[in-house]
Amino acid sequence: xxxxxxxxxxxxxxxxxxxxxxxxxxxxxxxxxxxxxxxxxxxxxxxxxxxxxxxxxxxxxxxxxxxxxxxxxxxxxxxxxxxxxxxxxxxxxxxxxxxxxxxxxxxxxxxxxxxxxxxxxxxxxxxxxxxxxxxxxxxxxxxxxxxxxxxxxxxxxxxxxxxxxxxxxxxxxxxxxxxxxxxxxxxxxxxxxxxxxxxxxxxxxxxxxxxxxxxxxxxxxxxxxxxxxxxxxxxxxxxxxxxxxxxxxxxxxxxxxxxxxxxxxxxxxxxxxxxxxxxxx
Ligand code: 15L
Numbered sequence: 340x341x342x343x344x345x346x347x348x349x350x351x352x353x354x355x356x357x358x359x360x361x362x363x364x365x366x367x368x369x370x371x372x373x374x375x376x377x378x379x380x381x382x383x384x385x386x387x388x389x390x391x392x393x394x395x396x397x398x399x400x401x402x403x404x405x406x407x408x409x410x411x412x413x414x415x416x417x418x419x420x421x422x423x424x425x426x427x428x429x430x431x432x433x434x435x436x437x438x439x440x441x442x443x444x445x446x447x448x449x450x451x452x453x454x455x456x457x458x459x460x461x462x463x464x465x466x467x468x469x470x471x472x473x474x475x476x477x478x479x480x481x482x483x484x485x486x487x488x489x490x491x492x493x494x495x496x497x498x499x500x501x502x503x504x505x506x507x508x509x510x511x512x513x514x515x516x517x518x519x520x521x522x523x524x525x526x527x528x529x530x531x532x533x534x535x536x537x538x539x540x541x542x543x544x545x546x547x548x549x550x551x552x553x554x555x556x557x558x559x560x561x562x563x564x565x566x567x568x569x570x571x572x573x574x575x576x577x578x579x580x581x582x583x584x585x586x587x588x589x590x591x592x593x594x595x596x597x598x599x600x601x602x603x604x605x606x607x608x609x610x611x612x613x614x615x616x617x618x619x620x
Contacts, residue, residue, distance in 0.1 A: 347451060347539050350413030351375045355399065355420075355441070358384050361455070361512050361531075362418045366392065368532045374539075379408055380419065399437030409444035414539050416453045417441045424459075424480040424604045434485035442496045451503040453538045455551075456490050458510050458524055459483030462598020464559070465614045466523070472548040472563040479598035480605070490548075497546035505538040505568065508560070509551035516579040518586040520599045523557045527574035530554075537570040544568060559597050 352369070356362040358380035370376055370389035378384065379397040388394045397404050399419050409415060420433040438454070445452045461470055462479025478484040489506075496502035510524030511517075512531050526534075530553045538544065547564035555576040565571065587594055591611070596602045 345413065347413040348374060350411055350450075351377045352414045352416060352539070353377045353379065353409050353412040353450075354416045354418065355379050355397070356418030356422075357394065358382050359418060359422060361509075364512070364528060365416060365418070365532070365535060368528075369535065372536070377408060377412065399440060400432045402440050402443075405437075405440040405444050406447065409441075409448050409450065412448055412450050414451050414453070415441055415445055416535065418455055421482060421485070424482045424601045427481045430481045430485050434482070435488055438485075438489045438492055442492055442502060445502045446496060446500050449502075451505075451538070451544065452493065452496075453505050453507065453535065454489050454493050456486040456506045456508045456548075457483060458508060458559075459598050459601050460486040460490065460508060462596055462601055464597050465595060466520075466559060466597055467614065468559065468597070470550075470560050472550070479596065479602045482601065483598065494546055503544050504546050505544050505564075506546070506548045507534065507538075507551040508548065512551070516576050516583055518583055520587075520594075522576045522580055522583065523555060523559050524552055524597075525555060525576040525579075526551050526553045526572070530572040530574050533573070534568075534570050537568045541568045 352374055354365060354376050357366050357378035363386050366378055366389055370392050376392040378392050378394040381398055384394055395408060397408055420437050421430050459479050460476050460483050462483050463477040476487040478487050493504035493506055510526055511521050512526050516522055516525045547567055549565055550560035550563045552558055553574040553576060554572040590603060592603050592606060593600050
């Protein structure tokens with residue numbers, strides 16, 4: 340980012356949501372790479388605080404506390420907040436107000452942000468659709484809607500305040516594929532950690548969108564900013580296809596859409612809309 344005195348990794352990295360599944364993975368793997376991490380979550384860490392890192396409990400809705408913790412940071416990995424489908428009121432504070440606090444802190448600190456968007460920001464596309472980075476967002480619930488909001492907030496802070504972001508539309512970060520849908524959405528731990536490394540090391544990222552999936556031949560997604568970031572996924576779900584063959588639900592709505600089971604939470608359409616209903620053309 341222009342006007343920044345020090346390279347990003349010469350300053351501490353704030354990691355929110357450090358107690359979550361992805362957060363603890365990143366805490367362990369990035370600290371092992373020598374990163375100076377400021378870890379935070381609403382609850383205590385399930386792992387020992389890695390050497391060289393600090394941990395503080397933090398409520399993302401506390402504007403002053405977010406600012407204090409972000410002081411001096413060059414990068415914010417914002418993995419805090421609600422990470423599954425919930426009623427609107429439960430999503431509102433952590434995911435809408437919380438991400439606003441993160442972007443205000445990034446603006447003050449001239450920090451870069453990694454914002455984990457999600458497959459659920461586009462979860463109401465049919466699985467037969469192949470999406471590019473600039474597709475219309477079609478969230479599959481309030482959680483996905485909060486990810487779409489986060490993407491737009493990031494865009495606003497880039498256009499208006501030059502705060503850089505990498506928006507990673509994460510599929511499924513898992514040690515291994517668990518069902519047939521994951522053959523399209525899976526991203527291995529190693530590919531994911533390498534992507535986060537590139538988000539920090541890339542010279543300039545502007546406001547970039549990355550599809551967060553390994554090099555899966557069944558991917559729902561294609562063009563994004565990976566060349567600009569310098570990331571190439573090395574893993575691939577294809578060799579796990581045999582193991583999960585037939586691992587599907589018996590719900591046609593779940594199996595139709597990219598968002599899978601999140602779609603059916605509070606789903607109330609009585610009809611089964613034709614697939615062309617929302618097509619971009
Ligand atoms: C997500 O965004 C969730 O945070 C995660 O728990 C998974 O459900 C993932 O999407 C997915 O849909 O596989």
